[in-house]
Amino acid sequence: MHINMASSEALRIIESDYTGPSKPISINRTPTEAQRIDWWTSEGKAESIAQDRKRSALRLYQHIASQAANDLPANTFPAAFFFSDQAHYRPDKGLIKALIRASALEACHCEGELCFRLTDAGTYLLS
Incomplete structure (x- = not known):
């Protein structure tokens, strides 16, 4: 999804x-796969949900979503970020x-793209 901010701002x-x-x-090297929910839940190493990393990530994703070219529902963020500087991240x-x-x-x-929405449990984790 097009994001009206530069990737450098997100990284900062x-x-x-x-x-x-x-x-x-992460840099999005597989834009097509990032639009498939089965890709997100398949293979890769198992990860725990460390408090600091999880909270920081969700805050970042929500900030990025607030800069989306299209309005997104509350507590929702896209599975792929296409920043204004042409950088692709996810x-x-x-x-x-x-x-x-x-x-x-x-x-x-x-808007025809895969997104993720925080559930009540996710909102609780963020607090």
Whole structure:
């Protein structure tokens, strides 16, 4: 989904909010696959939902969603970010997979694109 901000702003936000080694935003090398929910829940390493990383990631994803070219429903963010500087990013796959397994996120579609919506459990985790 087109985002009306530069990728450098998103990277700066997460850099200042989360000091851990693995940032919860990744270059999107597989844009087509990132639109499939089965890709998000398949393979890859298992991840725990560390408090600081999870909260920082969800805050970042919600901020990015607030800058989407199209209005998104509350507590919803896209599965793929196409920033104004032409950079393609996505949320961290392992973290999204763990949040889906914990019933904190559910898949939905907005403007024909895959998005993720925080459930009540996800909103609780964010607080």
